[in-house]
Amino acid sequence: MSLMKGTNFDASTLTALQKVTLRAVVMSFLFYGLAAIEGTLMRVALVNPSIPPIHGAPEHFFSIMTVHPIIGIFGSTYQLVFAAFMFLIPYLTKKPLYSVGLANFVWLMITIGSALAWIAAFVWSYAPLYTLYWPLPADTAQFNVIGGIVFIIGIALIMIGTLGFIYNIYATIFAKVGVHANKTTKELLISGFGIDGMLNLVHKLTGKPPYSKEPALSLPVVAIFRGTIDTFLDALVILGAGILVLVYLLADASGVSWDVHAVDALLYKNFFWWGLDLVADGLVLIYVAGSWYLLATLITGQKLFMENVARAALLLELFVSWMVWSHHLLADQGQPEMMKLISGEMVTMFELLTQGLALFITLITLWKARPLKMTMELKYLLAGLLGFGLAVPAAIIQADMGMNRILHNTQWIIGAHVHVALLTGLYMTLYSVVYVLWPLLTNNTKLFSMKFANTHFYLHLIGSIGMGAFMGMAGLEGMLRRHFYMDGEYQTFMILAAIAAIMMVVAWMFFMINIIMSVGLKGLVGIFLPASDDTATFGIDPQPSVVVSQKK
Amino acid sequence: MTFETSVELLKFHNVAYTVYAMLIISVIAWFAYNLTREKKAEPIVRIPFYLYIGFLVAMGVGHHIFTYNTIPWVSEDIMRHNITPDKTFQIKIANHKFDMPEKMEIKKGEKVLFDAHSSDLVYGFGLFRQDGSMISQMQVNPGSRNDLLWTFNECGEFDVRSTEYAGPAGNAMFVKKVVIVTGCDKKGV
Numbered sequence: 001m002s003l004m005k006g007t008n009f010d011a012s013t014l015t016a017l018q019k020v021t022l023r024a025v026v027m028s029f030l031f032y033g034l035a036a037i038e039g040t041l042m043r044v045a046l047v048n049p050s051i052p053p054i055h056g057a058p059e060h061f062f063s064i065m066t067v068h069p070i071i072g073i074f075g076s077t078y079q080l081v082f083a084a085f086m087f088l089i090p091y092l093t094k095k096p097l098y099s100v101g102l103a104n105f106v107w108l109m110i111t112i113g114s115a116l117a118w119i120a121a122f123v124w125s126y127a128p129l130y131t132l133y134w135p136l137p138a139d140t141a142q143f144n145v146i147g148g149i150v151f152i153i154g155i156a157l158i159m160i161g162t163l164g165f166i167y168n169i170y171a172t173i174f175a176k177v178g179v180h181a182n183k184t185t186k187e188l189l190i191s192g193f194g195i196d197g198m199l200n201l202v203h204k205l206t207g208k209p210p211y212s213k214e215p216a217l218s219l220p221v222v223a224i225f226r227g228t229i230d231t232f233l234d235a236l237v238i239l240g241a242g243i244l245v246l247v248y249l250l251a252d253a254s255g256v257s258w259d260v261h262a263v264d265a266l267l268y269k270n271f272f273w274w275g276l277d278l279v280a281d282g283l284v285l286i287y288v289a290g291s292w293y294l295l296a297t298l299i300t301g302q303k304l305f306m307e308n309v310a311r312a313a314l315l316l317e318l319f320v321s322w323m324v325w326s327h328h329l330l331a332d333q334g335q336p337e338m339m340k341l342i343s344g345e346m347v348t349m350f351e352l353l354t355q356g357l358a359l360f361i362t363l364i365t366l367w368k369a370r371p372l373k374m375t376m377e378l379k380y381l382l383a384g385l386l387g388f389g390l391a392v393p394a395a396i397i398q399a400d401m402g403m404n405r406i407l408h409n410t411q412w413i414i415g416a417h418v419h420v421a422l423l424t425g426l427y428m429t430l431y432s433v434v435y436v437l438w439p440l441l442t443n444n445t446k447l448f449s450m451k452f453a454n455t456h457f458y459l460h461l462i463g464s465i466g467m468g469a470f471m472g473m474a475g476l477e478g479m480l481r482r483h484f485y486m487d488g489e490y491q492t493f494m495i496l497a498a499i500a501a502i503m504m505v506v507a508w509m510f511f512m513i514n515i516i517m518s519v520g521l522k523g524l525v526g527i528f529l530p531a532s533d534d535t536a537t538f539g540i541d542p543q544p545s546v547v548v549s550q551k552k
Numbered sequence: 553m554t555f556e557t558s559v560e561l562l563k564f565h566n567v568a569y570t571v572y573a574m575l576i577i578s579v580i581a582w583f584a585y586n587l588t589r590e591k592k593a594e595p596i597v598r599i600p601f602y603l604y605i606g607f608l609v610a611m612g613v614g615h616h617i618f619t620y621n622t623i624p625w626v627s628e629d630i631m632r633h634n635i636t637p638d639k640t641f642q643i644k645i646a647n648h649k650f651d652m653p654e655k656m657e658i659k660k661g662e663k664v665l666f667d668a669h670s671s672d673l674v675y676g677f678g679l680f681r682q683d684g685s686m687i688s689q690m691q692v693n694p695g696s697r698n699d700l701l702w703t704f705n706e707c708g709e710f711d712v713r714s715t716e717y718a719g720p721a722g723n724a725m726f727v728k729k730v731v732i733v734t735g736c737d738k739k740g741v
Contacts, residue, residue, distance in 0.1 A: 057720075058720035058721075058723040059720040061720075062717070062719075062720050062723075127719070127720060128719075129717055131717075133673075133674040133716070133717075134674070135672075135673065135694075136673055136674065136717075136718060136719060139672075139673065139719060142719040142720070142721065143719070261694060261695060264695055264696075265674055265693045265694050265695055265696065266693045266695070266696045269674075269693070306601075329691075331676075331689060331690050331691045332690075332691045332693060332696070333690050333691070333696075333697055333698050333699050333700065334693060334696030334697045334698065337630050345616050346613075346616070349612035349613065349615075349616070350612070352608050352611065352612045353605070353608050353609060353612065356604075356605075356608045357605070357608075360601070360604060363583065366583075366587060367583070367587065370586070370587050370588070370589075371587070371588055371589055371590050372587050372588055373588065374584070374587075374588045378587075379584075382580055382583070382584050382587075385580060386576065386577065386580045389576045389580065390573055390576060390577075393569075393572060394569065396612065396615065397565070397569065397615065400615060400616055400619050401619070401626050401629060401630070402561075402619035402620070402622075402623035402625065402626040403561075403565070403619060403623075405558075405625055405629070405688055405689065405690075406558040406561065406562065406686050406687075406688065406689075408689060408691075408715070409676065409689070409715050409716060410686065416569075469573075473566075476562045476565065476566055477562075477683075477684060477685050478680055478681075478683075478684045478685040478686040479684070480678075480713075480715055482716070482717035483713075483717075483723060484723050489684055490684065
């Protein structure tokens with residue numbers, strides 16, 4: 001066991017599918033570390049504004065605030081989720097991945113795109129925030145044109161990588177090979193949308209035999225199928241917004257001054273939030289529900305409780321996620337009241353129902369299999385469930401015309417809801433997936449230290465909930481989320497939130513040291529070297545990807 | 553039960569959410585503990601599935617019914633087009649600067665309309681107490697109606713701050729003690 005060699009990891013034994021997955025995972029956790037350090041810098045700057053590299057300058061503070069979610073959401077979360085799903089879809093459907101080359105393209109595009117967006121903020125202080133509220137991203141009086149163009153190209157590359165992931169997922173699901181050799185596209189579509197689960201429920205209620213005893217796609221695959229629809233729509237919207245900004249920036253660079261008010265700011269907000277909300281309320285909630293179902297069945301080795309209800313709930317979430325964006329516009333007085341009431345309040349309320357249902361089904365599945373051993377994956381899964389148990393009601397409370405009037409854009413929403421949802425809910429779920437996939441992806445490599453793993457767990461859990469709670473408390477006292485306070489306002493909460501943020505950075509260090517000491521630096525480099533084995537399946541007879549098979 | 557000011561509402565919200573957070577943390581901790589015990593624990597209460605679903609729906613819908621009936625500014629906001637304000641203040645925003653009356657003097661209980669217009673970027677218009685807590689706010693979009701109707705049920709001198717990011721220059725959009733509400737007795741009521 002050494003830093004160079006790790007425990008018993010041997011990168012030369014990995015298949016092409018394992019390697020491409022691990023490459024994206026490595027990049028994901030590097031970006032996570034960057035996002036964690038950026039977040040901590042901002043938290044510390046709210047205690048001591050003169051901390052380098054911010055030096056009390058709002059343009060530096062807001063540059064970091066602009067790239068922090070890009071690095072965290074796209075560079076880290078997208079990479080990790082895409083990597084896991086491009087491994088899990090072949091594993092669960094018992095078919096080869098459509099294309100390993102395309103999977104490599106995906107992580108490269110997202111890595112380069114995230115790096116470009118970061119460079120745009122670091123070098124040119126391009127800082128329109130992730131919301132890109134029109135016409136701010138095209139405001140060349142405040143921002144450098146070159147910085148803006150580099151930023152938008154970065155975002156575009158991330159979205160192109162995302163489209164590559166989407167193609168790979170659907171091409172794998174719809175490939176008529178292996179267990180799906182005799183399935184029709186219609187059968188796969190019905191299963192993918194969760195319609196078979198809903199019909200099974202209707203048949204049960206009307207006393208008929210089940211519509212489908214053995215659905216074509218397993219439940220986690222259905223969740224990935226469904227969530228990926230929102231990922232696609234979201235990518236189109238972000239690409240569309242990016243093209244609009246790019247056109248204006250290029251016009252400015254060529255000496256032409258176009259009227260930015262030709263685009264209505266409120267209409268643009270509706271368009272952008274419709275797409276952006278598909279990330280938060282569509283793919284995150286659906287992917288997470290699917291991950292919980294998968295983890296619960298893998299950890300217990302038993303069938304999921306109320307599987308048909310779970311399938312039908314995923315179909316319900318399809319419609320819910322498309323109609324909730326107005327809860328971001330409750331403070332916009334030009335937004336029609338009826339849209340605020342129906343989309344912003346009533347449809348949004350259904351997320352309490354769909355997420356509550358997923359929580360219930362997962363908990364009961366675990367409960368029915370007790371006693372269980374408290375493994376790392378179970379520990380992280382429970383923490384993930386807790387995260388969403390805290391964060392979803394925090395959002396539902398604010399998605400109300402009365403509460404929003406005094407909470408909108410405060411630290412409450414970004415702390416108690418967003419950061420608890422992402423850092424406690426989503427990341428704890430993803431860490432659970434990492435621990436489940438670890439032996440499969442690394443050919444049973446021994447973990448360097450369980451003490452390090454547990455230290456990471458507790459530091460991250462306490463740090464993430466603590467930071468969210470203290471930010472939320474500051475929000476209740478009026479602290480805004482997109483403001484650089486430099487006169488010592490809300491100090492007690494900010495000191496506590498900064499300590500919690502530092503705990504999460506330390507947690508990440510424990511996690512990374514544990515992983516590096518397990519695979520070794522040599523193994524880490526080996527992951528990025530070409531694979532000698534072109535296998536794109538797992539758990540069945542080795543087969544190359546569909547693309548390679550077709551070529552042969 | 554009515555919340556006269558945001559302070560009362562936020563105190564209630566703080567207590568309610570803290571109780572909920574403690575409850576959900578305790579439930580998951582209890583669940584985790586019993587999940588690993590050899591001796592099978594019996595749940596303290598048995599919650600039928602449909603009752604649980606009914607509870608979620610009731611909480612989701614009930615939350616909005618509760619706020620509509622206890623927070624005075626909800627119905628006022630929805631019906632503001634049919635309400636004649638006692639006073640109207642025009643707020644113009646451009647180049648990260650507020651252009652508004654130097655002092656906006658209001659009597660407690662008056663219905664005041666803040667009519668804001670932006671000629672360039674998306675800003676925010678927020679009213680804050682001297683301790684930094686928020687009274688109310690709205691977004692200010694260029695080219696859109698941005699009208700906040702508000703009844704002040706408290707007295708004092710209040711600040712105006714932009715509540716939306718409009719570039720680093722917007723960080724300085726802060727006007728001290730520009731709204732003055734009078735008419736309370738010595739106890740501040």
